[in-house]
Amino acid sequence: VQLVESGGASVQAGGSLRLTCTASGDTFRTYWMTWYRQFPGQEREGVAAIYRANGVTEYANSVKGRFTISVANANAENRMLRMYLQMNALSPDDTAMYYCAADQGRAARGVFDIAKYDYWGQGTQVTVSS
Numbered sequence: 001v002q003l004v005e006s007g008g009a010s011v012q013a014g015g016s017l018r019l020t021c022t023a024s025g026d027t028f029r030t031y032w033m034t035w036y037r038q039f040p041g042q043e044r045e046g047v048a049a050i051y052r053a054n055g056v057t058e059y060a061n062s063v064k065g066r067f068t069i070s071v072a073n074a075n076a077e078n079r080m081l082r083m084y085l086q087m088n089a090l091s092p093d094d095t096a097m098y099y100c101a102a103d104q105g106r107a108a109r110g111v112f113d114i115a116k117y118d119y120w121g122q123g124t125q126v127t128v129s130s
Helices: none
Strands: 002-006 010-012 017-024 032-038 045-051 057-059 067-073 080-087 096-103 117-120 124-129
Touching: 002 096, 002 117, 017 032, 017 096, 017 124, 032 080, 045 067, 045 080, 057 067
Parallel strands: 010 124
Antiparallel strands: 002 017, 017 080, 032 045, 032 096, 045 057, 067 080, 096 117, 096 124
């Protein structure tokens, strides 16, 4: 499975962005798809996750009510799909590198446990200025 993020940009506080993660390959093997972000000098933190089978979502408290995760099959054979992160009411605290990740059903301590994920994209930078 290959993951490629896009949509990162520089915006002003209060603005919106939509990030896209394009997944290709054996995407039918994936269960959870998740957005992470990483601040300079810190570990990656989970932002939003979606369970592909039923659309159940989870969000970090810091983004609830502002960010929305969704996923859409871009190819009927399920070998390519796109995951989105709609980000509204952005603040400078949201400035980070954003990554998408996908798992193959590995058990973990929680949906945002980094050890759960098998596939990662290269990241897309989001910068919010005040």
